[in-house]
Amino acid sequence: MASKTIHAYYNDDDVLMHAVKKVKAAKHHIEEVYCPFPVHGLDKAMGLAPTRIAITSFMYGCVGLTVAITMMNFIMIEDWPQDIGGKPSFSFLENMPAFVPIMFELTVFFAAHLMVITFYMRSRLWPFKKAENPDVRTTDDHFLMEIDVHGDEKELTELLMDTGAVEINVMEKNSH
Amino acid sequence: MYTVSNKLKIGSFILMAVGLLGIAIGFIGAPGTVEEAKAIVASHDDGHGGGHGAADAHAPAAGHGDAADAHGEAHDASHDEHLLHQLQNKPWAALYVGAFFFFMISLGVLAFYAIQRAAQAGWSPLLFRVMEGITSYLVPGGIIVFVILVLSVMHMNHLFVWMDADVVAHDELIQGKVGYLNPTFFLIRAAIFLGGWIFYREYSRKLSLRQDESDDNSNFKLNFRWSAGFLVFYLVSESMMSWDWIMSVDPHWFSTLFGWYVFASMLVSGITVIAMVTIYLKSKGLLPDVNNSHIHDLAKFMFGISIFWTYLWFSQFMLIWYSNIPEEVTYYVTRIEDFRLPFFGMVAMNFLFPVLLLMNSDYKRINWFVVLAGIVILSGHYLDIFNMIMPATVGDQWSIGIPEIGAVLFFAGLFIFWVFKALATVPLQPKRNPFIEESRHFHY
Numbered sequence: 001m002a003s004k005t006i007h008a009y010y011n012d013d014d015v016l017m018h019a020v021k022k023v024k025a026a027k028h029h030i031e032e033v034y035c036p037f038p039v040h041g042l043d044k045a046m047g048l049a050p051t052r053i054a055i056t057s058f059m060y061g062c063v064g065l066t067v068a069i070t071m072m073n074f075i076m077i078e079d080w081p082q083d084i085g086g087k088p089s090f091s092f093l094e095n096m097p098a099f100v101p102i103m104f105e106l107t108v109f110f111a112a113h114l115m116v117i118t119f120y121m122r123s124r125l126w127p128f129k130k131a132e133n134p135d136v137r138t139t140d141d142h143f144l145m146e147i148d149v150h151g152d153e154k155e156l157t158e159l160l161m162d163t164g165a166v167e168i169n170v171m172e173k174n175s176h
Numbered sequence: 177m178y179t180v181s182n183k184l185k186i187g188s189f190i191l192m193a194v195g196l197l198g199i200a201i202g203f204i205g206a207p208g209t210v211e212e213a214k215a216i217v218a219s220h221d222d223g224h225g226g227g228h229g230a231a232d233a234h235a236p237a238a239g240h241g242d243a244a245d246a247h248g249e250a251h252d253a254s255h256d257e258h259l260l261h262q263l264q265n266k267p268w269a270a271l272y273v274g275a276f277f278f279f280m281i282s283l284g285v286l287a288f289y290a291i292q293r294a295a296q297a298g299w300s301p302l303l304f305r306v307m308e309g310i311t312s313y314l315v316p317g318g319i320i321v322f323v324i325l326v327l328s329v330m331h332m333n334h335l336f337v338w339m340d341a342d343v344v345a346h347d348e349l350i351q352g353k354v355g356y357l358n359p360t361f362f363l364i365r366a367a368i369f370l371g372g373w374i375f376y377r378e379y380s381r382k383l384s385l386r387q388d389e390s391d392d393n394s395n396f397k398l399n400f401r402w403s404a405g406f407l408v409f410y411l412v413s414e415s416m417m418s419w420d421w422i423m424s425v426d427p428h429w430f431s432t433l434f435g436w437y438v439f440a441s442m443l444v445s446g447i448t449v450i451a452m453v454t455i456y457l458k459s460k461g462l463l464p465d466v467n468n469s470h471i472h473d474l475a476k477f478m479f480g481i482s483i484f485w486t487y488l489w490f491s492q493f494m495l496i497w498y499s500n501i502p503e504e505v506t507y508y509v510t511r512i513e514d515f516r517l518p519f520f521g522m523v524a525m526n527f528l529f530p531v532l533l534l535m536n537s538d539y540k541r542i543n544w545f546v547v548l549a550g551i552v553i554l555s556g557h558y559l560d561i562f563n564m565i566m567p568a569t570v571g572d573q574w575s576i577g578i579p580e581i582g583a584v585l586f587f588a589g590l591f592i593f594w595v596f597k598a599l600a601t602v603p604l605q606p607k608r609n610p611f612i613e614e615s616r617h618f619h620y
Contacts, residue, residue: 041619054537085498097494 004149005031007134008160009142009167013039016143019163020045023147026159031146034138053122057115064110068103142166148173178462178604180596188596191589198582202267205579213260217573261334262573268333269569272324274583276421277445277561278591279317280438284446285310286377287410287439288477293380293403298614299473302466304384305604306453310446311377312598313591318370325366325421329359335569338427350427357424365420369413376406388607396610414439422561425568429507431492438564440485444526445557447477448550453595455543462604468541469620475540478553479530486527511563514572518559525556558584 010016016039023030030046043051073092076082076099081090084098092099120126138144145165149156153170160168207213289307292300328335337343338357344350350357380399387395415435423434431437451474457463496504511519529552539545566574606612 058535085500087500097490097497100490100494 003173005173006147007169008145008165011166015164022163034133034144056118057111060114061107061111064107068106072099178600180600188589188593191585195582195586198578202579206267207263210256210260213263262570265334265569267579269565270579270583273561273565274587275320277558278587279321280442281445281449282311282313284442288446290403290406298611299618301609301611301615304606308381309595309599313594314377369417372409422564437488440488441557441560444481448553451546452550465616469618472540475546479534482530510567522556522559525552
């Protein structure tokens with residue numbers, strides 16, 4: 001277990017991308033990268049596992065669709081049968097075109113909202129949560145790469161300097 | 177430089193020959209007299225048991241409902257006459273649907289190309305030669321469609337009932353539209369639309385080729401201006417074209433979003449063909465700089481425009497279904513009663529299939545997936561055009577038989593031959609497009 005962590009600061013996303021690739025190539029483990037905005041392709045460069053949020057989104061969409069169908073069937077057909085468009089068929093299937101907009105909207109509503117909530121939970125962002133980023137500058141104009149020190153600390157620092165880091169801090173590891 | 181392989185050339189000639197044979201069989205098989213028409217329907221009844229017999233019990237197609245109200249001898253005679261016209265229309269309608277479908281693909285690509293130019297898109301310049309190759313079919317395709325329209329005006333067929341002076345004399349609704357819907361103005365409009373589209377295509381292609389040889393970007397800038405101007409002309413003319421060439425086969429019926437609906441159909445078919453041609457050329461080792469991000473983008477457009485098409489299809493359907501106004505709803509009643517399978521099958525092919533197949537991001541990069549989805553989308557949009565033209569022209573006598581498939585094969589052959597011939601005339605990659613570097617490094 002490494003006891004020291006290095007924080008390398010960058011002020012440009014392109015420089016950061018190159019740095020990440022270089023550090024990965026030197027077989028160092030990047031703990032985390034903090035960015036003021038999403039950097040395209042950073043997840044691939046860091047070697048993170050592909051996101052599974054799209055799958056959850058699809059499932060939430062299916063839930064939304066099911067809720068819409070069940071709800072419209074209960075409200076408009078079973079509980080209080082409605083004469084829709086002057087066609088008193090009282091069958092769900094024959095009145096289905098009138099329900100399609102609701103089915104569509106609820107599918108989108110469930111998929112979107114539950115996906116956002118899932119994303120927050122997965123990112124451990126909930127109300128009254130204390131910020132995890134080690135430096136406030138990562139919310140403004142700096143990028144921060146967090147690396148655990150295994151082996152030679154000096155060599156790693158030099159490597160990071162080479163990649164164009166604007167500031168490097170070595171610190172004792174403290175648990176969050 | 178790309179040269180058309182012999183296999184492809186021979187294949188396209190075989191398609192054309194077989195297609196021509198099918199079209200000819202359709203025309204020879206069309207009945208000349210009422211007796212022959214009745215014999216054809218009767219022989220079908222023997223073959224298929226009750227299937228077509230039940231269809232015969234239906235009232236004739238939209239627009240002739242008043243004829244069905246009459247009883248006795250007069251009704252029988254007019255019904256038989258109507259049947260004869262439907263069967264005589266059949267090979268013509270098959271030809272027209274096939275001709276329009278492939279013409280529509282190249283027109284859709286032209287619109288997509290103009291959007292890329294007007295938006296100064298950075299990802300697509302590598303595909304410009306492919307798009308220009310596909311739009312080259314605009315000239316023969318447009319001329320063929322125009323010739324069919326001229327033959328309709330000359331009463332060689334009854335695709336457009338409003339061209340028949342006899343029909344107009346007894347129809348107050350069409351009389352009210354005669355100022356717009358008359359044969360002369362109809363052909364003048366068609367000539368203006370086709371002239372404008374073909375002019376832009378040829379001029380933009382010329383500027384595009386000239387840009388490769390020049391030492392500044394003046395051709396590129398001029399092309400940008402013409403493309404933006406063309407889009408204005410296109411959106412108006414395409415809409416009017418859809419009223420003229422398609423909606424007017426049902427001269428009583430109208431829908432205000434019909435132009436958009438046809439536009440969505442042609443755009444998605446066009447983009448699908450761009451993707452398929454690109455994948456084909458790549459499989460031959462050409463277009464080395466086109467990467468799977470380009471295919472991914474094209475597949476995203478296929479996915480997105482398929483949903484856009486569905487949105488318009490449904491918007492048109494739901495309002496008419498909901499309000500249930502007799503003169504409007506007859507359009508869908510005919511389709512649901514007599515065209516149930518192609519009508520609903522088309523929605524499955526154009527919506528459900530691409531949505532489920534192309535939803536996953538990774539699948540949009542897998543060539544065979546894109547091609548498979550593309551084949552279904554193209555068949556679905558052929559059926560879409562089929563459903564637009566057939567109910568008003570052949571009614572419940574429709575089928576997808578030798579004349580229909582023959583027309584598709586013939587125009588597919590011609591389309592392939594013409595497009596690949598055009599692709600082989602110039603290098604497949606633009607040299608001096610200012611965005612070519614961006615396109616080469618396009619990465620998603």
